[in-house]
Amino acid sequence: MIKSTWAIALATFRSAFRSKLSVVIFFFSLALFVAISLMTASSLNEDERLLKDLGLFLGSSLISFSMLALCAQTLYRDLERKSLFTLATKPISRSVIVWGKYIGLAMSTLLLTGLFGLVWYFLAWRLHIPFEFVMIKAWLLIWFEALIIGSVAMLFGSFSTPLVTSALAFGVMLIGRFADDIIRLQQRAINTEEPSMVLDLAKELLVIMPPLKLYNVSEQVVYRSPIPWAYVSKAGLTSWSYAAICLMMASLLFARRDLT
Amino acid sequence: MSEEFAVEVKNLSKTFYTGFFAPIPYLRQYPLGRLHKVVSAVSNLSFNIRSGEIFALLGANGAGKSTTMKMLMGLIKPTQGQAYFYDEAVHHAKARRNVGYLPENPSFYDELTPRELMHLFCALHHVPNREIEMHSDALITRVGMTHAADRPLRKLSKGMHQRIGIAQALIASPRLIVLDEPFSGLDPIGRREIREVLLEERARGASLLFSSHILPDVEALCDRFLILEQGQVRHQGSLADLSSSADQLEFTLVKPSEALQQDLRHLEGFTVLERGLEQKALFSFCIPESSQQTTLAKITEHQGHIYEILRLKPQLESLFVTSNSQVDQQSSKGEKADD
DSSP: OHHHHHHHHHHHHHHHHHSHHHHHHHHHHHHHHHHHHHHHHHSSSOHHHHHHHHHHHHHHHHHHHHHHHHHHHHHHHHHHTTHHHHHHTSSSOHHHHHHHHHHHHHHHHHHHHHHHHHHHHHHHHHTTOOOOTHHHHHHHHHHHHHHHHHHHHHHHHTTSOHHHHHHHHHHHHHHHHTHHHHHHHHHHHHHTTOOOHHHHHHHHHHHHSOOGGGGOOHHHHHTTOOOOHHHHHHHHHHHHHHHHHHHHHHHHHHHTSOOO | OOOOEEEEEEEEEEEEEESSSTTOGGGGGSTGGGOSEEEEEEEEEEEEEETTOEEEEEESTTSSHHHHHHHHTTSSOOSEEEEEETTEETTSGGGGTTEEEEOSSOOOOTTSOHHHHHHHHHHHTTOOHHHHHHHHHHHHHHTTOGGGTTSOGGGSOHHHHHHHHHHHHTTTOOSEEEEESTTTTOOHHHHHHHHHHHHHHHHHTOEEEEEOSOHHHHHHHOSEEEEEETTEEEEEEEHHHHHHSOOEEEEEEESOOHHHHHHHHTSTTOEEOOOOOSSTTEEEEEEEGGGHHHHHHHHHHTTOEEEEEEEEOOOHHHHHHHHHHHHHHHHHHHHHHHO
8 A cells, every 4th residue: 555655646746746837836936036035135124034024924825825726636637637547446445546646746845845945045145144944944834734735625625626625725724824813803702701603613613623823933933933843843743643634534535436 | 166257247327416416315305406417327237257258348429338337447336236356346446456447538647658657557556666667668568659658648649648558457467458448549550459469468368348439340359249228238249149140131112101111110120220311212121031021021012112132241230230220219219209
């Protein structure tokens, strides 16, 4: 099973790496980073803060959206192009396909994250900003966040079209990112003793929503607060566990589906 | 000792439900859930393929051939019935260990090369790592794709895709090979080469199940065949039975009267031949040779004019056309009854 999963992951990685979409995403991102560098150059003594804050925000958004887009359409596109027929009729279970494809796309996104990191460090070097190890941790956390978003997209993509999948996964991403604000809002409602059905529902939903706030460390990076490895490990473990649960559900749903 | 079957199909049926609420079976009992279309693609299909046999699945477009193959390969879940590959239920992944499959108009990952693709499929067939390279190269050579082995698949023609599709279906020397339209997109030379490859596989001891519209290829390859029409078995038999069966006569009459036509329709084995005749004055039909005297008597009785009489040697094509004509007649009768 591991050999089959790895073979599909490798083929998916190669396909994603060579596809036009990856090239477009990379050059679009590069253009954005150039825009950031121009903005930082024109700012007054704020160049470091701007590069860190904006760089991480853009990096996080682009990597998450890339993973979301790739995962949302991977199964559907293969089914539409009929390339799934030869894969699904091999002596493997459908869960191998789901996991293999996800791992392949996660590898592509890791490569993209690494490239973004390098571009960011190049811009920092040009602005004479000293090397900080904490940035590597920040980029790693961005990749962990993309892993969660990708797994959610795989879950919805196992039974739905790319458009619906993207909309649903984007919704989960937004709720996940603003979970803390929702909790705060709920807390305030409890304090003022104003029971609300919407907030009750939100409370229930928050239990299953991914804790994406965990992966946003731009504040710590900008204010040079330390990010301990224990924190990164915990965030990584959370990401992998959440992704594993989503992929298990995706495998169950995909196994029941007629591939016509 | 009981006979070993490569494929055993028992009462296989597939009904598709389409519509917004159709995917939820629970809702089908409620009015909202009934807002869906029901399409019966395959109905109560049963057949066996003996070990080492070449079996052809025939039928017009939409007859249910591809749906049957997809059910056998686990792509589609049957609504009812069971199917087995060498006594193993087809929905288990391990039943496909000894099975190669070529889908209709195969498509692969465009960004990969044929060599990379073969490596992937070899790994999925659990070919040992040290043998993958050698095995892939051998198969690529066998289907005549060595010159394009390292070109991206998106740059290859439809015929080349078909060859790669056949190569991947032969990975790990399967005991059963299922091919959906294997000759589609191939030129005559390609067709002959692939036919030879399939015959080599049969000589090795493999069983073959394939569908095709190219009936001369079917006749050159298969031992037994099954004609599907509207998801149901219309005819099942062997080419040997076909050649030993009685000849058919094709009569063409000039402007036969309604009374004569009605009388002829009551003859045993009578089949109208829909030829899309440019002149509506001609009326063609087939009858078994045994009914020759009765037919001639009826024509004489009604003073009909014979245009020509042809003796038809039993061929798959005539059987295929006759089966389709019978179904057309039945459906038009059904439509008239509905009207």
